[in-house]
Amino acid sequence: MKKLLASGFPILLLIFFLGASLVGYGGLAWYVERDRPEQLAICFLLVFSGYAYWWFNRSLLSWRTILITAVLFRVLFVFDDSCRLSDDVFRFIWDAEQVAMGQNPYEFKPTEWAENHPYTQFDQLSPLYQSLNSEEYYSVYPPTCQLTWGNSVWISNMLGYENNIGARIIVLKSIYIIIEIITMLLLVKILLKRGQAAQLAGIYALNPLVIIEFSGNLHPEALMILFLVVAAVLALSQRFLLSAIPFGFAVATKFLPILFIPFLIKKYGWKQTVLFSLIGLGVAALLFIPFVSNHLLGNITESLGLYFHTFEFNASTYFIVRNIVYSLTGFNYITYIGPALMGLSALIIAILWWRQKSTTQSFLWVYVVYILLATTVHPWYLAITLVLAIFTTRRWPMVASCAVMLSYFLYTFGKETWWLIGVEYFLIISTMIFDYWYSKKHIENMQ
Numbered sequence: 001m002k003k004l005l006a007s008g009f010p011i012l013l014l015i016f017f018l019g020a021s022l023v024g025y026g027g028l029a030w031y032v033e034r035d036r037p038e039q040l041a042i043c044f045l046l047v048f049s050g051y052a053y054w055w056f057n058r059s060l061l062s063w064r065t066i067l068i069t070a071v072l073f074r075v076l077f078v079f080d081d082s083c084r085l086s087d088d089v090f091r092f093i094w095d096a097e098q099v100a101m102g103q104n105p106y107e108f109k110p111t112e113w114a115e116n117h118p119y120t121q122f123d124q125l126s127p128l129y130q131s132l133n134s135e136e137y138y139s140v141y142p143p144t145c146q147l148t149w150g151n152s153v154w155i156s157n158m159l160g161y162e163n164n165i166g167a168r169i170i171v172l173k174s175i176y177i178i179i180e181i182i183t184m185l186l187l188v189k190i191l192l193k194r195g196q197a198a199q200l201a202g203i204y205a206l207n208p209l210v211i212i213e214f215s216g217n218l219h220p221e222a223l224m225i226l227f228l229v230v231a232a233v234l235a236l237s238q239r240f241l242l243s244a245i246p247f248g249f250a251v252a253t254k255f256l257p258i259l260f261i262p263f264l265i266k267k268y269g270w271k272q273t274v275l276f277s278l279i280g281l282g283v284a285a286l287l288f289i290p291f292v293s294n295h296l297l298g299n300i301t302e303s304l305g306l307y308f309h310t311f312e313f314n315a316s317t318y319f320i321v322r323n324i325v326y327s328l329t330g331f332n333y334i335t336y337i338g339p340a341l342m343g344l345s346a347l348i349i350a351i352l353w354w355r356q357k358s359t360t361q362s363f364l365w366v367y368v369v370y371i372l373l374a375t376t377v378h379p380w381y382l383a384i385t386l387v388l389a390i391f392t393t394r395r396w397p398m399v400a401s402c403a404v405m406l407s408y409f410l411y412t413f414g415k416e417t418w419w420l421i422g423v424e425y426f427l428i429i430s431t432m433i434f435d436y437w438y439s440k441k442h443i444e445n446m447q
Contacts (some may be wrong), residue, residue, distance in 0.1 A: 013057050014065075021050035021073060028212060029077040034085050036055060037412045047208040048402045053399065054206055062397040063198035067184050069204035074215035081166030085408065086217040090131040092149050093168050095139050097121065097128070099150030100157075104291050106299050110135040121163050128165060140303035143287040144227075144253040145220045148175065172218050179226050180214060186229045187390060193236055194391070204386045209401040213380035218446045221383050224253040229387065240268055244276045248283025256384075259370065263362045264352050308338035309375045314407040316425045317341065318375045318417070334375065341373040348373075364388040364397075368432070379404045396428070403427035 024046030032039045054061070060067075083089040095105040098113075110132055114124045121128060129135065139146075139233075152171045160168030187201040204210055214222040227250035234243035250257045264273045288296070312318065312334060318341055325333050335422055348369045356362045367385055382404050385397035408425040410417055 001125040003016055005286045013053070015055050017050050018069065018072075020046045020053070022076070022115065024050065024208075025073050025076045027213065029216060031082045032084060033290075034408060034411050037409055040408060040412075044208070044402075044405055044408075047211075048405075051206055051208055051398075051402075054202065058202060061199065061202075062203060063188055066189070066199060066202040066205060067181075070184060070202070070211070071177070071181060073206070073211050074177050077211075077215045078170060078177060081169050083169065083217045085212065086219070087131060087133050089169060089172070089218050090128060090165075091134050091139070092141070092145070092172070092218060092220075093165060094122075094128060094132060095141060095146055096149035096153045096168070099146050100153035100237050104293055104296075105146055106291055106296050107293055109138055128443050131165075137306065138299040138303045140300065141220060142252045142254065142284075143247055143291055144223055146291070147287075148223060149221075151175075169218075173215060176214055176218055176222055179222050181307075183222070183226045183229050186226075187387070190229070190232055190236060191390070196391075200390050203398060204383075207383075207386050207398070207401055209379055209405065210383050210386060213383065217380070219380040220253055221380050222249045224257065224417075225384060225387055227253060228257060228384075240272060241275055241279060244279035245283055247276070248280040249287070251280060252284040252287040256370070259349065259366050260363050262349075263356055263359055263366065265353075266356055267359050281394055292397070307374075307376055308342055309335045314377045314401075314404075314410060314421060314424075315375050316371075316377070317373050319418075319421065338375045341375070345369050345373045358362075358392070360388055360391050361394070364392060364394060377404070377407070379407060393439050394435055399431040400428045403431075 008304040024043045027039065028047070032043050034040070054066075079195045094110060098105040103113075109130060110122075111124075114122050114126075114129050114135070117123060120126070136439065146391055149172070152168060152175055155175075156162070156164065156167050159167070159171075161171075184201055184205045187204060188198045191198045191200055213219050227246040230246040231243040231250065234240070234246065247257065258281075261273065261277050264276060268276070312322070318334075318337060320331060321337055321341070322334065325331075325337065349366055352362055352365050352369070364385060367388070371381060374381075379401075382397065382400055388403060389395060389397040403424045409420060413420075
């Protein structure tokens, strides 16, 4: 190994890592469409091979080099005025336009608004409306998302790109890259404060799922993760109650962080945790004030209910239960199975709370339970597990982030493909079990 290092092996490593990844990300950013499985597979193979190659040689790159490289990969997506692997961005822009014009995005479904506003950028013949995949649903995105997206419209208009969808996407991508840079720098700060190797930030910073779904497809989990990381920085600085403010912003981006609150009790005590909850949830509630209306709660509840009663995609436990019930009855009982699995999640999370040992490990297990019992699992849902993996000994989220990308090929087939879903979850669960066994064995050998 010393001879390799002396002969310039780190440079060869960097060239290979950069070359394979740049080609892969370039293809995903500028060329490959979701319905082209062969090209998609090649690009995924390139970027995840580069990621794996970095991980097994991570000590050869400094954390500064890692962050510079991570930013470079993200910049590739900025000047492409599309999100090739997801059409969710058009709903983000629709909501942003509503906010920018002073309209409450939770008040009307796109179909309702379009019918009442013909001959505008919102009518049913407009490119924006034609690109929507959720025109029949009320917006489900909380206020932090709406305010961020609304500001992107203001910036675009200020630059002279009014009603230009491509310009809206580029501005949003620019905002997201800034968000990601701040997140990565804060992750390094936490690692250094904890006495860990700063290179571990690459688990998140260089991960292809994170780069593709946030800088490429603009999913709002990037915002949620930023606020959670800010909260972690404040908590580590002995400002626990102050950390409730960014935590509230995280909840107002995605409601899922609420699941973590009970697991703070054993670390901070009941009194501090109750105060933290009141501040955090209070901040989240305040952020909803600009959007308060007579229909706000009902419309959001209706849209959220779709995740338990209607939507089903790339699930694990749910598909097994659903198919067993269907074979016995001939009906799809998602209306009952979804809420039942949600109740089972609550029970398992309560058991995890009772047996809690490590706060961060518990956060990770809570999210595992949520994912395995959900009716809908998109790749970007797993991004938070990569952040948690940085601060634990668990490394299965890195493999899971690769395996979950197999769900993109379900769009190609246009239907549930059981062997593909089976391979995906086999890789995730088997890696999870191996990771747990290996970690336990390693601890025993040290004793």
